[in-house]
Amino acid sequence: MERELLLLGLLRQGEMHGYQLHDFIERNLAFCTDLKKATAYLLLERMAEKGWVTVQETREGHRPPRRVYRLTPEGEAAFQQLLRENLAHFEAAKTGSDVGLAFVDALPRAEALRLLEQRRAAVAEQLAAFQAAPEHSGGYQLLIDHQQHYLRSELAWLDAVLARLREGRLRFANPSSRKSRLQGEERP
Amino acid sequence: MERELLLLGLLRQGEMHGYQLHDFIERNLAFCTDLKKATAYLLLERMAEKGWVTVQETREGHRPPRRVYRLTPEGEAAFQQLLRENLAHFEAAKTGSDVGLAFVDALPRAEALRLLEQRRAAVAEQLAAFQAAPEHSGGYQLLIDHQQHYLRSELAWLDAVLARLREGRLRFANPSSRKSRLQGEERP
DNA sequence: CAATGACTAGTCAGAACTGACTATTCATGA
DNA sequence: TCATGAATAGTCAGTTCTGACTAGTCATTG
Structure with missing residues (x-):
């Protein structure tokens, strides 16, 4: 389409x-x-x-x-x-990269931190690549502007998550509470 | 995967x-x-x-x-x-919604404005739906947090674009300059 | 009770997509 | 000059994905 x-x-x-x-x-x-x-x-x-x-x-x-x-x-x-x-119209973008976030708490905190720092670096790198390309050969400036905005926003969000992780403010669910969440909250 | x-x-x-x-x-x-x-x-x-x-x-x-x-x-x-x-790893999300932005300048300015305002409303609606769902039944708080952040960022960007459009600060290329962009800048 | 519509569960023909390939031309340099 | 690799141009077999379907069960209600 x-x-x-x-x-x-x-x-x-x-x-x-x-x-x-x-x-x-x-x-x-x-x-x-x-x-x-x-x-x-x-x-x-x-x-x-x-x-x-x-x-x-x-x-x-x-x-x-x-x-x-x-x-x-x-x-x-x-x-x-x-x-x-x-x-x-607007259709929210979907990334495979999101899925993993649902399960960060399956890993030891320190490892989660390390991996997300890698991800942060990857985002930063992509952003840098965009900012390097001066006025971008192909034109389509709006698209590029949008993409840069998006990448900066991702970076900011990741930084916030990393900060929460470092300070231990991110809840790592234990298995049993996870299970009850999945089955549905109705029964107490 | x-x-x-x-x-x-x-x-x-x-x-x-x-x-x-x-x-x-x-x-x-x-x-x-x-x-x-x-x-x-x-x-x-x-x-x-x-x-x-x-x-x-x-x-x-x-x-x-x-x-x-x-x-x-x-x-x-x-x-x-x-x-x-x-x-x-990080893979930038891709939306079909982006493509149209490449061609806004193919429409009369007023219409582009009207359409993008519709889009803005659509984004706002999706965001509202997320904020309404209180602590979301399924858990997966990080995902939801991320999505909200993303939608807010889209909204902000759209607002900026709309402002530029309203003030006529958005360049609408004329066909010939478009053409030369496409063919590649090399030949003058 | 019987009809209606929603929910549970899964299947399948066919549409959509892609990786890997063929085959020619052109530029490079050993 | 003649291998080597990159660029040009497109094809196709096979994989992946999905819309539309079957078919039973359950709840409601007129």
């Missing part, structure tokens, strides 16, 4: 072939979507069937033929529609 | 059958992972093959037979391993 929005959005700026689209996304937008090459080709084909883009096969020398995609007026309409929907 | 961590983590607290696991996740952890029923069954089956859990089929009356899963020592080891990896 938003993958299509992305492809359409890129195609608005001029015709392109699949490899080019995928490559651009990989290089510049990998931080906000992950679209594999095969998936990109699949979506483009499907959008061609829907009449959102036209395909034109070209060949240079003995290279495999390129399929060049170009936005149609219907494609532009679909883009507008998808964009409106996308902007108006 | 983290889906398995989650299932193992829940199974540590006592044997359960597939439906129960899925149901618990749906009710209490839907905000941080989305694991469909069929996927849960698939993963459990696979974990059984790997020897991480044992299965015991039981039947009550004419109901379809239940498969009750119980963690094995190997399962506990795997859990520990996955948990350590999970805690030590």
Whole structure:
């Protein structure tokens, strides 16, 4: 859905072939979507069937033929529609990284601390990478701004958690209280 | 990967059958992972093959037979391993909602404003829902704390963007400058 | 009581996605 | 000059995931 929005959005700026689209996304937008090459080709084909883009096969020398995609007026309409929907709604981001937090208390406190410090370093590193890239080659400044904001927020939260852990203010449940939580609180 | 961590983590607290696991996740952890029923069954089956859990089929009356899963020592080891990896690493969360931001400048300013205000309301609503649930029935306080922090941060960022939009401080690129950005900056 | 709708439990065909691959061209330097 | 590796371009077999379904049970109520 938003993958299509992305492809359409890129195609608005001029015709392109699949490899080019995928490559651009990989290089510049990998931080906000992950679209594999095969998936990109699949979506483009499907959008061609829907009449959102036209395909034109070209060949240079003995290279495999390129399929060049170009936005149609219907494609532009679909883009507008998808964009409106996308902007108006909000879906909270989901990370696999969250899950582990549910179980920190399964580890010795000291180890939890060590591991979360590693995580903190990882976040800091990603943030630094973003701040290093000066005005980012691809444009899309809002996206980058958002990502930086997000990473800073993660960092702040992790710092707060680490502080609580260090000061022992983080409750490590014992197994029995855990069990009762899971089964549901109703029975006393 | 983290889906398995989650299932193992829940199974540590006592044997359960597939439906129960899925149901618990749906009710209490839907905000941080989305694991469909069929996927849960698939993963459990696979974990059984790997020897991480044992299965015991039981039947009550004419109901379809239940498969009750119980963690094995190997399962506990795997859990520990996955948990350590999970805690030590960080993978930035990805949302489809981000993509649209790349193209706000394709809409008239006033409409972009209206749509993003809708989005803001959606975020605020989700946040309110979290704050309403008092100490959340399922426990997992860290997760909830994290989610609230995340939502507050999104809200703040959106507010900043909206302010910039209202004051006209947000650059709406014209098509030609967009194009040159896409093709790459190298050629002048 | 019988009909209705919600809950429990799980299955499966098919949609969606991806890792690994082929095959050509181009740049590099030993 | 001719291996080596990177870049270009795309395909496909196989895995992963999910929407929609079956089917029994329970609670309610008209």
